[in-house]
Structure formats: C-alpha cells, structure tokens
Amino acid sequence: MNSVIIKSRNSAELQLSDLEGLLNRKGREYYRVTVNSKNLAATAKVYAYQPGSQLIHFFDDLAANWKGWKGEKQWQSLEGEFTLSCESDSLGHILMEVSLISGFYEDDWNIKVPIVLEAGQLEKIALDIKHFFLKPV
Helix, strand or coil: CCCEEEECCCCCEEEEECCHHHEECCEECEEEEEEEECCEEEEEEEECCHHHHHHHHHHHHHHHCCCCCCCCEEEECCCCCEEEEEEECCCCEEEEEEEEECCCCCCCCEEEEEEEEEHHHHHHHHHHHHHHHHCCC
16 A cells, blocks of 8 residues: 545545655554645655554554544654644544644744544544555565
C-alpha cells in the first residue's frame, strides 16, 4: 500500500504517503503526512520511529473501542510534528483533530484540522495503517 487516505464527513482528509521513497538500510526513516481541507493543503515529513508501530497501536485501540470512550485519546510523533487527538460521542461519531507543524521556531507554521469519522470506519483505517507501515521493504 503506497498511501493511506482517511476521509472526513466534513470534506477534509488526512493522507500518509511517501514511505517507499524514504527508506534507509535499517528500515523506514520518514513518511509524509498531508492534510487537505477547505482552502487548505499542508504537508510535513514525519520521522518514522519504530516503523509506525505506535501509530498502528493507536488506531488498533480506536477500532477496538469503536463503541466509544470517555475523554480524549492522543498520539504524537516522536518529534512532535504530527499529533492526533480523538474524542467520541455516544452516537458513533469520532472527532479527530490533526495537528501539523513545520518546526519549532517562531516563523514556522502550525495547523489544526478536524476530521469527522464514523465508528464503522475505524476497523478499515486501522487495517490500512497496519498495511502501510508493515509492508515489506
């Protein structure tokens, strides 16, 4: 799988891609995260610490708890350039806030985009994330 696209009900989308072109001899080093929303497109290169295993576990947890959970579930990349924050309601809706930053200096950009999901999407998303990060090198 060359990319994963997570589409929102509100027309925004999150895409993980470019794992193939960013390989080193010891495994995957970086991947690209792109967020598209109304009048906005942003992309960042993310360090793939432990070939995405923590992100795989995060989405597996969301899928396992598809009936909902209390509070907020969060995940952040090792260097903090990519963050996910998810909340669920009792009606099967998940609000995922995607944060991307280009760096940690005053002149770097920082965006937050809401992605609205249905609980029924979580299992397929978790499987797609797993295939993306664990495909053979």
